[in-house]
Amino acid sequence: MSDDEAERDRGGSGLPTGYELRETTPSVDDFLRLRREADMSDRSREAIERGLPNTTYGVHAVETGSGAAVGMARIVGDGGSVFHVSDMAVAEPHQGRGIGTAMMDALVAWLRGNAPDGTYVDLLADVDGFYERWGFEPTAPASRAMEVRTEEL
Template sequence: MSYELRDGPPSVDDFVRLREVAGMAPRPREGVERGLGNSVYAVHAVETAGSGSNSAVDGTAGAGPDGTVGMARIVGDGGSVYHVCDMAVHPDHQGRGIGSEMMEAVMAFVDADAPSGAYVNLMADVDGFYERFGFAETRPASKGMYYRVE
């Protein structure tokens, strides 16, 4: 199989689907519809038609209708705070370097866009992955926290 990275977020349907199949907490469709366009940066991975499979056409092997199998994005103010989030690769396509390629694209954007001293953060759920890109745990100096609107 071969893949292509495309700048910009995936469709709303693919975003919702990828979070679900990757075991991530669901996001309300209304929030996704409002939020995706506000990304500071986004990239998604698409299985290309020349990959020897019909997944880009018929949705098999975990690809969305347009072949989307992965996504990553940055939210924030575009100057002092950048939050890497919504990094997901469909389980049928994991272990092929897609996540690493998307993270390299995210970090290339940060390197080109973020001014010196900008704070880049994320919530890591995969041990050892983000450390390869220079991220370090904040504990004990600080701890990650969240609040979910009910």
Template sequence: MNAPSDPYVLVERFPGVEDFRRLRAVAGLSPKSQEAAERGLPNTLYGVSLLHEGRAIGMGRIIGDGGLSFVVVDIAVEPEHQGRGLGKRIMNALDAWLKANTLDSAHVSLIADGEAKHLYAQYGFADVGPASVGMHYVVRR
């Protein structure tokens, strides 16, 4: 619940394609094509948008198979709104959904960029090293 003076509203709805692409760009995340976003976003298991004056300024979502594996992705807040606990507000919503909708032994992962690892550690995420190494592959044609 938002306090009456709180200018930010968290809604359980992921931004549309244009806002998604804009937020990724301004937050410094890798760009995604219109086609990829149109194909991928409808497969979101759960997503939230953070609104300021009715405009999306933050987002986060969960993807996965619905039973065994889940991935927290696309956590982004516009730079001018950072430093106000908004990433934590997004993560609180995602964490609550995971706790309510996953089974014991479900595996939840994410890729932490830079100092964001400290935010994610508050939710139980830990570095997988040295026993494991996180890897990724980006398709390029």
């Protein structure tokens, strides 16, 4: 066993010792904090208060010693034909420990058990080389991601 494998001692959740995975979304305050601590763009409190209850499936990682939420990930969608992996974030001091991998493993396991065959699952990646291990691949040139913010409508 390598030093990394021994250090992580993952057990059933896939998380390193000292963390636990919860099958819920974090609180609104933790959601906002985790996005900031993962160096992601801010979302308004109103948007998060409206959106979190509509999560199809979500997880968050908690540091067992402090009880603090240190990571989150969720799936949103129509519950049948389209799902979107969203809000994957791990607070900077906890990155590189396998927390994101464990959360993504949980999301993919949920999709395998709940999404019908032929379901479209997408995500917008802001890191290279992470999501490919679960089969995600760029869609360009067949399609491309596009966006518009509400203040621009």
